Amino acid sequence: MSSIKIRTKRQQGTTQIRTLIAHPMETGLNTDNQNQKTIAAHFIQTLTVRHNDKIILTTDMGSGISRNPYFSFEMKGGEPGDKITIQWSDNQGNRDTQDALIS
Amino acid sequence: MTKLLFWLLVLGLFSAAPSTATPLNDQRTLQQHFFTQFPTLSRQDFANGVYALDPDAKQSWLAIEQFPPYEIAIDRGKKNFFTPFKNGQRYQDCFVDYQQGISQHYPYWDLKTKTVVTLSQAINRCRQLNLEAPLKPTAGDLIALTAYLAFLSRDQPIAITIPPIPAAQAAYQQGKDYYHQRRGQLNFSCASCHIQNAGKRLRTETLSPLLGQQLADIPT
Numbered sequence: 001m002s003s004i005k006i007r008t009k010r011q012q013g014t015t016q017i018r019t020l021i022a023h024p025m026e027t028g029l030n031t032d033n034q035n036q037k038t039i040a041a042h043f044i045q046t047l048t049v050r051h052n053d054k055i056i057l058t059t060d061m062g063s064g065i066s067r068n069p070y071f072s073f074e075m076k077g078g079e080p081g082d083k084i085t086i087q088w089s090d091n092q093g094n095r096d097t098q099d100a101l102i103s
Numbered sequence: 104m105t106k107l108l109f110w111l112l113v114l115g116l117f118s119a120a121p122s123t124a125t126p127l128n129d130q131r132t133l134q135q136h137f138f139t140q141f142p143t144l145s146r147q148d149f150a151n152g153v154y155a156l157d158p159d160a161k162q163s164w165l166a167i168e169q170f171p172p173y174e175i176a177i178d179r180g181k182k183n184f185f186t187p188f189k190n191g192q193r194y195q196d197c198f199v200d201y202q203q204g205i206s207q208h209y210p211y212w213d214l215k216t217k218t219v220v221t222l223s224q225a226i227n228r229c230r231q232l233n234l235e236a237p238l239k240p241t242a243g244d245l246i247a248l249t250a251y252l253a254f255l256s257r258d259q260p261i262a263i264t265i266p267p268i269p270a271a272q273a274a275y276q277q278g279k280d281y282y283h284q285r286r287g288q289l290n291f292s293c294a295s296c297h298i299q300n301a302g303k304r305l306r307t308e309t310l311s312p313l314l315g316q317q318l319a320d321i322p323t
Contacts, residue, residue, distance in 0.1 A: 018170050020174070020175070070170075
């Protein structure tokens with residue numbers, strides 16, 4: 001199952017894109033209650049949003065973003081059937097990508 | 104623990120015991136109290152809890168509901184629910200009616216063990232029957248499983264009955280006493296906020312009425 005959920009909603013002249021990503025977003029400063037060891041840093045570093053394979057947004061993220069982060073933004077234009085691709089990669093080399101069609 | 108005992112109270116409120124029994128009388132009294140206090144709300148409105156009273160909170164809630172952040176947990180619970188145990192059995196062998204929603208029937212008074220059984224306890228009993236270690240009450244896996252089962256029961260009225268036997272009625276009374284017992288730094292009881300001051304504000308929060316998401320199929 002993909003870690004990325006995407007919802008799109010067309011408005012007047014714009015498209016609202018919302019995404020929810022399942023990710024632990026560990027800062028590297030937390031301690032595991034079970035064994036008192038520090039939990040290794042594990043957070044998303046880059047998030048890329050493409051509209052019909054053209055990059056419209058990239059973010060450089062740090063460890064200060066909450067677990068299971070949620071992003072919402074507006075894009076100019078957007079037609080039904082257009083493809084939105086969201087991709088993330090984290091500091092441990094994991095990555096995931098998900099497509100969604102604008103409805 | 105508080106939650107368990109609160110459920111014991113709710114267990115009482117929706118008893119199908121004869122009308123002379125205390126739980127049913129308590130329920131009528133409380134319903135009358137809230138219907139009088141909030142005359143503009145319909146019976147069904149109370150199912151929305153605090154959102155029935157606070158339009159701003161309701162707007163926020165409806166916005167969140169369009170893309171609920173809890174979907175991740177429900178997906179996790181669903182995945183766990185359909186993962187077979189080592190002996191090949193699955194949760195649905197214990198909870199055959201899960202598709203109709205089962206969480207509205209919990210907690211219930213178990214006649215065999217003479218205790219109140221919550222949904223979490225029932226899940227762990229299912230695991231023990233299948234020789235699996237029980238899940239910790241605070242563990243994410245157990246919470247995700249109950250979240251999934253509760254989601255299947257969405258919009259179903261709570262359907263809890265207390266059998267008319269003394270031990271079960273005593274459990275109801277114990278929950279009720281706990282609900283009215285003052286405790287803590289501020290010396291409040293549960294009832295201080297959710298019965299006596301429901302609808303008022305405590306700091307930034309609107310206090311929800313006790314008559315909340317537990318509307319049952321009690322004949323009116």
